[in-house]
Amino acid sequence: MARISDVIEDFLKALLTESEGELELQRNDLASYFECAPSQINYVLATRFTLNHGYYIESRRGGGGFIRITRLDVEKDDYMLYLLTEGIGKELNEQNAKQHIQCLVEQEFVTKRDGQLMRAAISNKTIPIPSSLKDAIRAGVLKSMLTSILALDGKDK
Amino acid sequence: MARISDVIEDFLKALLTESEGELELQRNDLASYFECAPSQINYVLATRFTLNHGYYIESRRGGGGFIRITRLDVEKDDYMLYLLTEGIGKELNEQNAKQHIQCLVEQEFVTKRDGQLMRAAISNKTIPIPSSLKDAIRAGVLKSMLTSILALDGKDK
DNA sequence: TATCCAAGGTCAAAGAAAGTCAATAGCAAA
DNA sequence: TTTGCTATTGACTTTCTTTGACCTTGGATA
Numbered sequence: 001m002a003r004i005s006d007v008i009e010d011f012l013k014a015l016l017t018e019s020e021g022e023l024e025l026q027r028n029d030l031a032s033y034f035e036c037a038p039s040q041i042n043y044v045l046a047t048r049f050t051l052n053h054g055y056y057i058e059s060r061r062g063g064g065g066f067i068r069i070t071r072l073d074v075e076k077d078d079y080m081l082y083l084l085t086e087g088i089g090k091e092l093n094e095q096n097a098k099q100h101i102q103c104l105v106e107q108e109f110v111t112k113r114d115g116q117l118m119r120a121a122i123s124n125k126t127i128p129i130p131s132s133l134k135d136a137i138r139a140g141v142l143k144s145m146l147t148s149i150l151a152l153d154g155k156d157k
Numbered sequence: 158m159a160r161i162s163d164v165i166e167d168f169l170k171a172l173l174t175e176s177e178g179e180l181e182l183q184r185n186d187l188a189s190y191f192e193c194a195p196s197q198i199n200y201v202l203a204t205r206f207t208l209n210h211g212y213y214i215e216s217r218r219g220g221g222g223f224i225r226i227t228r229l230d231v232e233k234d235d236y237m238l239y240l241l242t243e244g245i246g247k248e249l250n251e252q253n254a255k256q257h258i259q260c261l262v263e264q265e266f267v268t269k270r271d272g273q274l275m276r277a278a279i280s281n282k283t284i285p286i287p288s289s290l291k292d293a294i295r296a297g298v299l300k301s302m303l304t305s306i307l308a309l310d311g312k313d314k
Numbered sequence: 315t316a317t318c319c320a321a322g323g324t325c326a327a328a329g330a331a332a333g334t335c336a337a338t339a340g341c342a343a344a
Numbered sequence: 345t346t347t348g349c350t351a352t353t354g355a356c357t358t359t360c361t362t363t364g365a366c367c368t369t370g371g372a373t374a
Contacts, residue, residue, distance in 0.1 A: 005351065027332055037353050042333065062360025064160035065331035114274065121278040162361065184322055194363050199323070219370030222321040
C-alpha cells in the first residue's frame with residue numbers, strides 16, 4: 001500500500017546514489033512516469049528533500065527547464081547542518097553571525113577566504129537600514145563582497 | 158532538452174576565444190546553421206551578451222550587414238573598481254547581479270567558488286521581502302551561503 | 315534620385331517548463 | 345465519530361524560450 005510519494009522518494013534516492021549525489025530531472029517527465037500530478041513532485045521535494053534532510057534543490061522554469069537535486073555532504077559537516085536547521089534561526093545579529101563564521105573557519109569547515117566572503121556578506125554595513133528595498137540591500141551585499149575579494153587579493157602580493 | 162539558446166551561447170563564446178575577443182557574423186547564416194528563427198540570435202545576444210555580461214554588440218543592416226560581438230577585456234582592478242563605483246549603483250536586481258558575477262567568473266577575476274558564494278549571497282531567496290528586519294535578512298544570507306558551500310563540497314566527491 | 319533588395323531589429327503571441335496554493339481525500343488515533 | 349495529519353490533485357501563476365509577422369536601414373542599381 002505504498003504511497004506514491006514514498007515510491008518517488010526511493011526512486012530519486014536510488015538515482016542519487018547512482019549519480020554520486022547530483023541529479024537533474026524534468027518535473028513533467030517524472031510525473032508522467034509515475035502517473036501522478038506534476039505538483040506531486042514538488043510535494044515530495046518539499047517534504048523529503050529539504051535542507052533538514054540534507055538535500056539542496058535548484059530549478060529553472062521555461063523551455064528546457066529542470067530540477068536539480070544535490071545531496072549535501074552531511075556526514076562530515078553535520079555542524080553546518082545544525083547551523084542551517086537550528087543554530088541560525090530566523091534572526092541573527094551581526095555579532096552572533098561573526099561568531100558562527102569564526103567557529104567555522106577555526107574548525108576548518110570553510111576556508112579563510114570563504115569566511116571573509118561570508119563576513120562581507122553579513123556585515124551590518126551591507127544592509128542599508130530599514131527600507132525593505134530588496135535591490136538596495138543586494139547592491140550593498142555585492143559591493144561588500146567585491147571589496148573583500150579585492151582586499152584578499154591585495155594581500156597576496 | 159538542451160536549450161538552443163545555450164548551444165548558440167557556447168558556440169559564440171568558443172568562437173570568441175579562438176578569435177581573441179572579437180567576432181563578426183551574419184545573423185541569417187548563424188540562424189540557418191542552427192536551424193532556428195533569426196530573431197533567436199537577437200534573443201541570445203540580449204540575454205547573454207549584454208554589457209553587464211561584459212560584451213559589446215554592434216551591427217549594421219542592409220546589404221553586407223553584420224553583427225559584431227566584442228568581449229570587453231579589462232584589467233581586474235579597474236573593472237572591480239568600476240563595478241564598485243558605478244556599475245552596481247544604489248540598487249541592483251537579482252538578474253543584473255548574476256550577470257555581473259558571471260562576467261567576473263568568466264574573466265577569471267574571481268574563482269568559480271567565489272562566484273557561487275556571491276550568487277548565494279545575493280539570491281532573491283536569501284532576502285525575506287517585507288520585513289525590514291535586518292537580522293532576518295542576514296540570517297537568510299548566511300544560510301544561503303552555507304548551503305552553497307555544502308553543495309560545492311559535496312560535488313567534489 | 316527613386317526604387318529595390320538584402321540585411322538586421324522589434325515585439326507580441328505561443329509554447330514549455332516549473333511554482334503555488336487551496337480544496338479534497340485517506341487514514342489513524344483518540 | 346471526530347479530529348488532525350499526510351497525500352493527492354488541479355487550477356492558476358510565473359518564468360524563460362521560440363517563432364513569426366512586420367519594421368527599419370543601407371547599399372546597389374536603374
